[in-house]
Amino acid sequence: KDPPFISTVAVSQLGLKTSLLDYITKWMQTYGICVLDRFLSEDEGLKILEEIKTLYNKGKFKAGQLVKGRGGGSSKEIRGDLIMWTDGTEPDCVSIGNLISKMDSIVMGCQGKSSEFTISGRTKAMLACYPGNGTQYVKHVDNPSCDGRRITCIYYLNKNWDSQINGGLLRIYPEGQDIVANIEPLFNRLLLFWSDRRNPHEVFPAYATRYAVTVWYFDEEERSKAKISA
Numbered sequence: 001k002d003p004p005f006i007s008t009v010a011v012s013q014l015g016l017k018t019s020l021l022d023y024i025t026k027w028m029q030t031y032g033i034c035v036l037d038r039f040l041s042e043d044e045g046l047k048i049l050e051e052i053k054t055l056y057n058k059g060k061f062k063a064g065q066l067v068k069g070r071g072g073g074s075s076k077e078i079r080g081d082l083i084m085w086t087d088g089t090e091p092d093c094v095s096i097g098n099l100i101s102k103m104d105s106i107v108m109g110c111q112g113k114s115s116e117f118t119i120s121g122r123t124k125a126m127l128a129c130y131p132g133n134g135t136q137y138v139k140h141v142d143n144p145s146c147d148g149r150r151i152t153c154i155y156y157l158n159k160n161w162d163s164q165i166n167g168g169l170l171r172i173y174p175e176g177q178d179i180v181a182n183i184e185p186l187f188n189r190l191l192l193f194w195s196d197r198r199n200p201h202e203v204f205p206a207y208a209t210r211y212a213v214t215v216w217y218f219d220e221e222e223r224s225k226a227k228i229s230a
């Protein structure tokens, strides 16, 4: 069953900010997954979407995952997701920078609320676009090898998305549970989940342009150990 959704607008308007962080902590502890709808204002979300479309149209995205062509061999590589990394400080990424700091405040706000939230840093933001030619992302674990990544944080930007028509559903298979979480990549939706083996996930083929911004947060201990072994 899908986790219930909470309107952060309602929560912040009611000044129940702390309960939002408690809500996130509880869902991360219980299911290892948390969905927050209406994470930012409609206007902020639209500005982020415009920035990403502009960057995409400038050709700044590069092939993220190459998918084998129909011929099985390397004959025809169908581009999978196209990606671009940014730390949100460039002049054409101001709204994306705002998103990253809002993600930081949420994740760091949960610091110390549960033993799992011992976050010491994060990656840059990865802007992803599935061009909508039926490309997908096969089932995988983000961090199968203790590379330090603890939380995957994804912000979706897709207006009027309907996975029945457009595909592109994110399905998470929480380890050891007999449920799956079907997450529609809806506009202004924030998704958090543990990056390790607890959350294998896949993206079904997308038939419309599908945008997302992903940041991975590091666990300090795991990251420091990973750095030594790297």
Ligand SMILES: Cc1cc(NC(=O)CCC(=O)O)nc(C)c1Br
Binding pocket: 064, 083, 128, 137, 140, 141, 142, 143, 154, 170, 185, 201, 203, 212
């Ligand atoms: C580059 C890269 C992308 C992703 N993205 C997703 O799993 C899709 C999530 C979504 O868009 O719903 N995961 C990994 C482990 C790497 Br690496």
Ligand SMILES: [Fe+3]
Binding pocket: 140, 141, 142, 201
């Ligand atoms: Fe992933």
